[in-house]
Amino acid sequence: MPSNLAYHGPLGDIFNDHAENSAYNAYIDRPAMLELAGDVAGRRILDAGCGAGFYADALAERGASVLGLEDSAVLVEHARTRLGDRAEVRRHDLNTPLDGLADGSFDGVLCALVLHHLADRGRFLAEVFRVLRPGGWLVLSTTHPTADWQHFADSYYSEEWVDLPLPDGRHSVRLQRMNLEVFLGELLGAGFVLERLTEPRPVEAYRELDAGRYDRLAHRPTLLAVRLRRP
Template identity: 60%
Template sequence: MPPKTAYHDALGDYFAEHAGISPYNAYTDRPAMLELAGDVDGAKVLDVGCGAGHYAVELLARGAQVVGVDGSRTLLEHARARVGERAEFLLHDLEEPLNFAHDASFDGAVCALVFHHLTHRVQLLRELHRVLRPGGWLLVSTTHPAADWRHFGGSYYADDWVELPLRGSPFSIRFQRMPLEMFLGELLAAGFALERLVEPRPVPRLREVDEAAYTKLQQAPSFLAVRLVRP
């Protein structure tokens, strides 16, 4: 059975197109995460939940060697079409151990807007700690708990699983709400040290594309993004 946490078939096709142009993905989350990555020239990077290869393209352009993993065949087809042979892409259920990777075999890892979809997050974090070399870095982005609180209501401290309809489409995505202390607590308990935390804002060029979205994203947070290091 295909992993429940991945985007399959028509949802995968929708996400592949949407992630390339969305104010949230293309103009807010991805620029912030790439800024957190810094200089990746010569680094071997694991793209965890690589989707349609949008991060792989950017990391390759900056000189990284990229291995992308995702549980969706649909999205990996898009990634290979976008990137070609310049990166290695693997079909892998992120709820399972990263048994394809040796200890200390990566310089860095990117986990963009995937963490909150997963059930076995603690296991994944332990695996990332294992496959990163000492001093290696991990970037994680997730939905902002304040944004989830505003949208779904109830208690800010709720950690329930929710369904979010994707506006303008017949699809929805399922993820777990997490207050800030839960999100950071899981990362730190896995042995990582926090270097930076940012609340991504849209890049200025979004204003020329969609001024309403730019104004909205400047006023209310949508995501959290962190850079951690493996001691």
């Protein structure tokens, strides 16, 4: 199994510091994912791969009851500090079964920028399907296949494990490339029904912070997000 799939040790601190205000996390992915989740008031939501707790924080603020799962001990502590008693956070490797979570016990599952780090995506998607109630939704984001293709400058259809440099220039994380056919094929093959697919752009607020970078990010795909339903 590839190593370094989660933000362990100092990578967890780097991610916590970076994700709060980064263009990709704060101004592209989080707004898109929360919009796809919709009204969560009174709903039981699983934040699968909750990281430092930014999405769980927003979901709890909107009235959801949230359980966050995260494999990095460092990020678990960041999430618990950020969330306090407003959400529960447990340490868990998403490559393993979601033991202790009952069938049909969640109204929705949010999985932000995690799928491409998992070594056993099939098992994970099967477990998500199991813990969702019939009619429940999965909101999921990943790196855009076209952006990966341009970054690594090789075959668009590559499914190789690659190292993605982090903004500090000293660390990297492992991810597996997926083209669109593989990405959607795995989701539909797990039994989900696709309700919406979006290629998120930066929100307007980011233009005020960095107009030049806003224009660059608004004109090329970086991330891919979907909303799916369990029939």
